[in-house]
Amino acid sequence: EADIYQTPRYLVIGTGKKITLECSQTMGHDKMYWYQQDPGMELHLIHYSYGVNSTEKGDLSSESTVSRIRTEHFPLTLESARPSHTSQYLCASSDDGGDGGGDNQPQHFGDGTRLSIL
C-alpha cells in the first residue's frame, strides 16, 4: 500500500463555497499530480508539480488552483464551487527514479475525493 492520503473522501457542498482538497504523501516523492475522473471515463491531468514551489497546469482546463509549499503536501483549491465541478479528484505522486526523469516510475494514487456540488 502506498502512503498517500486524501481528505475528505466525500464532500457534498453548496454552490459558491470555497473548497480545499487535501493530499499528503510520506514517501518523499518530488512529483505530485491531481487528476479528475468521471464515471466510466479516463483520468484527466489537471495539475502537477515537480517539487516545492513548482506547479503546472495539466491537459484538462480546470478552475482549481494548487500549491506546493512542502514536499509532502499538495492541496487543491476551488475558490467558488459550481455543479460542473462535481467529479472524483485523485492525487498521485511518483519518484524521479534517481535520474531526474522518472518516466518509468509508477504513480502512487490516493483513494480520491468524491466531490458533489449542489
Next chain:
Amino acid sequence: KNQVEQSPQSLIILEGKNCTLQCNYTVSPFSNLRWYKQDTGRGPVSLTIMTFSENTKSNGRYTATLDADTKQSSLHITASQLSDSASYICVVSDRGSTLGRLYFGRGTQLTVWP
C-alpha cells in the same frame, strides 16, 4: 492523435477462469506502458510497467504483454478470484517531456462471479 483504446469495455467471468484484456495505442514516441487496477471507490494501483524492450512482465497472476511494433498490449489474468473484480486501466507514456506525458484508457470493468 495520441490515444489509448481498451477492449472489451466490460467483462464478466466465473471465478477460477482466465481472461485477457486488450489495449491498443497510437501514442508516439513511446516510453512505457502501464497497467493499473482500480477497485471501486479506490485509487488505481500499479500492476506492471513495460518499456520498449520488454515484451512480457508478470505480477503474480497478472501477466502483461507488449508488442511495440503493432502497438498492442494485453493483460492476462490467471485463475481469477472474486477480488479481481475491478477496472483495469491501460496507460501509455510518451517521451515528449521530462514529465512523461501519460495517456489513459477508459478501462475494462471486470466482474468475477462465484
